[in-house]
Amino acid sequence: MSETLDLSHYAKPEADGTCGMDLAVEGVHCGACIARIEGAVKQLPGVTEARLNFTNRRLHVAWADGALAPAQILQTLEDAGYHGYPFAPLRAEEEEAAEARRLTRCLAVAGFAAMNIMLLSVSVWSGNASDITPETRDFFHWASALIALPAAAYAGRPFFASAWRALRARSLNMDVPISLGVILALAMSVVETAHHARDAYYDSAIMLLFFLLVGRALDHAMRRKTRAVAGNLAALRTETARRFDGDELVNVPVKALAAGDRLLVRPGERVPADGVVINGLSELDESLITGETARRKVGAGATVYAGSMNFSGALTLRVTAADRATLLDEIERLLEKAASAKSRTMRLADRAARVYAPMVHLTAALTFVGWWLAGASLHDAVVTAIAVLIITCPCALSLAIPAVQVVASGALFRAGVILNAGDAIERLAEADTIVFDKTGTLTLPEPRVTNAAAIVPEILQTAARLALSSGHPLAVALARETATRTPFEGVVEEPGQGVRALIDGAEARLGSAEFCSLTITPLIPAQAGIQGDGRGGDGLRPWVPASAGTNGIDSGASQIYFVHGERMASFVITQKLRPDAVEVAKALAGLGLELHILSGDRNDSVGPVAGALGIADWRAELKPAEKIALIDQFKEQGRRVLMVGDGLNDAPSLAAAHVSLSPISAAELTQAQADAVFLGEKLAPVLETISVARRARVLMQENLWFAAVYNAIAVPVAIAGAVTPLIAALAMSGSSISVTLNALRARGAKAARL
Amino acid sequence: MNVLVYLVPAAVGLGLIGLLAFLWALRSGQYSDIDGAALRVLSDEDIEK
Numbered sequence: 001m002s003e004t005l006d007l008s009h010y011a012k013p014e015a016d017g018t019c020g021m022d023l024a025v026e027g028v029h030c031g032a033c034i035a036r037i038e039g040a041v042k043q044l045p046g047v048t049e050a051r052l053n054f055t056n057r058r059l060h061v062a063w064a065d066g067a068l069a070p071a072q073i074l075q076t077l078e079d080a081g082y083h084g085y086p087f088a089p090l091r092a093e094e095e096e097a098a099e100a101r102r103l104t105r106c107l108a109v110a111g112f113a114a115m116n117i118m119l120l121s122v123s124v125w126s127g128n129a130s131d132i133t134p135e136t137r138d139f140f141h142w143a144s145a146l147i148a149l150p151a152a153a154y155a156g157r158p159f160f161a162s163a164w165r166a167l168r169a170r171s172l173n174m175d176v177p178i179s180l181g182v183i184l185a186l187a188m189s190v191v192e193t194a195h196h197a198r199d200a201y202y203d204s205a206i207m208l209l210f211f212l213l214v215g216r217a218l219d220h221a222m223r224r225k226t227r228a229v230a231g232n233l234a235a236l237r238t239e240t241a242r243r244f245d246g247d248e249l250v251n252v253p254v255k256a257l258a259a260g261d262r263l264l265v266r267p268g269e270r271v272p273a274d275g276v277v278i279n280g281l282s283e284l285d286e287s288l289i290t291g292e293t294a295r296r297k298v299g300a301g302a303t304v305y306a307g308s309m310n311f312s313g314a315l316t317l318r319v320t321a322a323d324r325a326t327l328l329d330e331i332e333r334l335l336e337k338a339a340s341a342k343s344r345t346m347r348l349a350d351r352a353a354r355v356y357a358p359m360v361h362l363t364a365a366l367t368f369v370g371w372w373l374a375g376a377s378l379h380d381a382v383v384t385a386i387a388v389l390i391i392t393c394p395c396a397l398s399l400a401i402p403a404v405q406v407v408a409s410g411a412l413f414r415a416g417v418i419l420n421a422g423d424a425i426e427r428l429a430e431a432d433t434i435v436f437d438k439t440g441t442l443t444l445p446e447p448r449v450t451n452a453a454a455i456v457p458e459i460l461q462t463a464a465r466l467a468l469s470s471g472h473p474l475a476v477a478l479a480r481e482t483a484t485r486t487p488f489e490g491v492v493e494e495p496g497q498g499v500r501a502l503i504d505g506a507e508a509r510l511g512s513a514e515f516c517s518l519t520i521t522p523l524i525p526a527q528a529g530i531q532g533d534g535r536g537g538d539g540l541r542p543w544v545p546a547s548a549g550t551n552g553i554d555s556g557a558s559q560i561y562f563v564h565g566e567r568m569a570s571f572v573i574t575q576k577l578r579p580d581a582v583e584v585a586k587a588l589a590g591l592g593l594e595l596h597i598l599s600g601d602r603n604d605s606v607g608p609v610a611g612a613l614g615i616a617d618w619r620a621e622l623k624p625a626e627k628i629a630l631i632d633q634f635k636e637q638g639r640r641v642l643m644v645g646d647g648l649n650d651a652p653s654l655a656a657a658h659v660s661l662s663p664i665s666a667a668e669l670t671q672a673q674a675d676a677v678f679l680g681e682k683l684a685p686v687l688e689t690i691s692v693a694r695r696a697r698v699l700m701q702e703n704l705w706f707a708a709v710y711n712a713i714a715v716p717v718a719i720a721g722a723v724t725p726l727i728a729a730l731a732m733s734g735s736s737i738s739v740t741l742n743a744l745r746a747r748g749a750k751a752a753r754l
Numbered sequence: 755m756n757v758l759v760y761l762v763p764a765a766v767g768l769g770l771i772g773l774l775a776f777l778w779a780l781r782s783g784q785y786s787d788i789d790g791a792a793l794r795v796l797s798d799e800d801i802e803k
Binding site: 031034053054055056105108109112116119140147 | 758759762763765766769770772773776777780785786787788789790793794796797
């Protein structure tokens with residue numbers, strides 16, 4: 001790298017005079033990689049620590065402050081054959097790590113206590129059936145109390161805290177009956193033990209906590225895993241910008257930019273931050289922002305937005321808003337409105353809690369009153385009422401939904417879908433209408449050569465290899481057609497025109513028609529392409545590409561030309577549909593979903609795409625506000641809209657829709673709005689997401705029904721006063737385990753066949 | 755019967771040692787990279803020659 005790279009933004013000074021940096025490392029596969037990477041980095045002067053976390057593919061490096069430039073570490077990794085991306089750990093991620101450790105500690109304590117108390121309880125139960133002495137039983141009960149009370153005080157904190165928060169907000173959640181049940185069960189047990197009673201419920205209370213903590217810990221671990229992957233992907237996408245420091249150009253991470261900085265943006269690069277052009281002339285592709293594929297000409301004084309692709313000339317900008325935090329005002333305003341107007345759909349679990357919790361408390365109260373009126377002693381009435389509370393404690397109920405969520409998000413994760421929102425699965429399952437954006441969503445994010453099949457392979461290879469030397473977007477698209485990664489030697493780039501080199505003794509040129517000295521008038525896109533027959537200079541023979549109609553989308557096509565001695569070719573480069581888009585659209589329609597396309601692009605771009613996919617309802621040339629209006633219209637008709645989009649112009653619509661998905665290539669802000677992000681080139685994850693979510697919803701409902709049936713059987717027994725601790729323990733673990741096992745069936749959820 | 759008076763606390767005490775060992779392992783970060791630990795054990799890099 002000829003320019004210096006300044007990564008000091010990511011280096012964090014640590015207490016002992018060292019500097020630390022975290023990197024997401026790509027290409028780590030095996031144990032040998034760990035040794036190679038750590039070994040190489042430790043060779044650097046001043047490095048005091050290098051440790052690779054293989055689980056989340058992150059490398060932590062610490063070095064004596066000032067001993068080396070952070071960029072050296074990247075270079076070392078590069079030399080060892082790995083790509084490293086500096087990484088600023090998100091605050092949320094650190095908090096979640098702390099929360100995970102807290103949950104694990106609670107789980108360990110509850111597990112320890114549950115095992116020991118169970119041991120004592122089983123002794124008491126078998127003793128009660130045979131010949132235990134009252135002294136021994138009391139001793140066992142007191143020993144249980146000694147373990148249970150501190151353990152519950154420690155391990156129950158997550159539930160107590162959440163219940164307290166809910167009560168203070170004058171609402172009920174599932175943690176309220178849980179906390180009440182645990183506390184009352186323990187309190188009653190202590191009183192009973194003091195009265196030398198036969199039965200105590202220490203084991204029920206602690207087991208309940210243990211099972212619930214297992215559910216929460218799993219849920220948390222799954223979310224953390226997906227977040228770590230999302231974080232690494234974000235680091236991979238982190239771009240650098242060329243900033244003028246005085247007269248010198250320095251590469252800095254985009255995150256380190258500040259308003260007022262002057263930047264150089266070369267052709268083929270994305271504009272790193274919102275700004276004003278100081279000098280230079282170019283064309284910008286703003287499809288990521290507006291969805292429009294036609295390019296905009298910009299010159300001095302023009303405002304440019306982060307994310308636009310610079311096509312033809314170098315631009316010098318002054319940054320007006322750094323770090324991509326700001327966008328088109330319009331989009332930001334709409335986004336705010338949409339996000340606040342988004343009706344907070346109540347989660348299934350909360351709905352269940354709201355019905356369930358008062359019912360439990362009412363039943364317990366009625367049991368107490370009933371027994372008391374029937375002439376039972378106050379003690380017996382209280383004991384029976386508390387037994388009802390314990391047996392109805394919603395162990396199965398509060399596991400019913402999280403367990404399915406964990407298993408389903410695991411299944412989605414393997415399918416390449418990363419969930420952002422915990423309750424997204426429920427909302428995804430409800431979707432009955434899908435609204436697609438076109439550019440970058442139905443089509444691939446980068447343009448592709450569409451007439452490759454019609455060009456002599458040898459010519460294609462030579463041209464593509466020549467294209468490797470240029471950063472121009474069209475050349476980059478062409479370069480994808482070859483597997484070679486070694487460019488030709490001695491390639492000269494004429495900015496804004498093309499590249500040329502001497503290959504096999506003849507000059508080869510790749511670029512505009514003029515640059516290639518072709519005096520032909522550009523053909524209409526459908527016939528775009530000329531090809532030398534390779535035998536001699538007997539003229540250009542135009543041809544009609546056989547495949548242009550099938551997956552080539554005509555509008556917005558660009559052409560570049562290639563001349564090598566007497567051979568010539570022209571390449572048509574356009575936005576291409578995702579490879580499986582047609583099949584997926586058909587399968588989605590087959591699932592009973594209504595498909596729409598709402599695009600910001602021109603009519604003649606969107607029409608062919610809609611036609612190819614068989615989507616009858618499409619609208620083009622929409623502004624972000626109009627997209628929202630249409631989505632609201634769907635909502636008024638009672639539809640649940642799933643929005644799939646990637647552009648910045650889609651961000652407000654994603655927030656307005658019932659649930660949203662976006663591809664990983666989407667703009668950062670758009671991804672943040674989406675409920676889930678999918679990886680890869682294919683559209684299939686959309687289909688997979690829907691089918692996994694629907695299956696998960698069925699399982700959630702099954703689980704809720706199961707919990708209800710269990711209560712319908714157990715509660716009458718409890719009200720009758722016939723519940724012993726043994727029955728309570730069996731019923732509780734039995735129902736929890738069967739609900740969890742049922743949730744595991746979400747693993748087998750297969751995507752609907754294409 | 756009397757034997758239980760010290761056997762039960764002894765059993766609980768042993769379990770407590772296990773619990774504390776786990777909490778110590780958790781605190782010292784031994785669970786932060788489970789996959790890596792499985793591979794590192796095979797590496798000879800750390801053997802002093």
